[in-house]
Amino acid sequence: MKRKDFLRLSGSLAVGTVTTAPALLVSGCEPTPPVARENITEKDIPILNEVAETILPATKDVPGAKAAKTGDYIFMMYTDMLKDDDRALLLLGINKLDADAFGLFKTDFNGLEKEKKEFLLRNYHNEAFAYGQQKAAGLPINKHFYGLLRSLTLSGYFGSEIGSTKARIYNPVPGGFKGCIPLKPGQKPLG
Structure with missing residues (x-):
């Protein structure tokens, strides 16, 4: 190969490298669409926690759903307690x-x-x-996943120690025995 041909070939390779390398790098940065899950697994607990934290966020005084590990509760309910149709609905929702x-x-x-x-x-x-309005009107309609996800979040949070003691006033049941409590006229007794 002659020197002139070599320089021409190496110059075109250099130009090709300079123009295609950034294009390859940028195309590698394109976000890829999510792959649909076939099941909810332990690696999905972070998304369950994020959803729960968005529904019940932390405040200055009270920790949120993520601190109560509500995602772990939802995952446990999914794997152990929910019926098959509710499991499919939750999977569809996630x-x-x-x-x-x-x-x-x-x-x-x-x-x-x-x-x-x-x-x-x-x-x-x-x-x-x-969906609830349409169902109340008598239209045949399936359940929406958000109702199930929200109810699992609420039960998981308020059933946790954080939800029971910090988000609510803790009142242990049955509580102490008080044999004689005076009632004012018209006052209802404690239940």
Whole structure:
């Protein structure tokens, strides 16, 4: 090979490398759509915690659902307690969360900012309310996943130690015995 041909060939290789390398790097940064889950597994506990924390966020005085490990509770309910149709509904919902987050914001649910998480969950809440209205009107309609996810979040949080003692006034049952409590006229007795 002659020197002139070598320089021409190496120059075109260098130009090709300079133009294609950034294109390859940028194409590697394109977000990939989420793969639908076939089951909810332990690796999905972070998304369950994020959903629960969005529904019941921490305040200055009270820890939120993530601190109460509500995602672990939802996962336990999914694996051990829910009926098959509720399991399928919850799985559908978790897949929809990630798919909608990617469709709207090009990231999964865990990668969203707080406001965007709240936006998605508010929309699901409105959809679930509309489903309930249609069902109350007698229309044949399936359940919405958000109602199940929200009820699992609430029962998991308020059944935890944090939810029972810090989010509520702790009143142990049956409590102490008080044999004679004076009642004012018209006052109802304690139940």
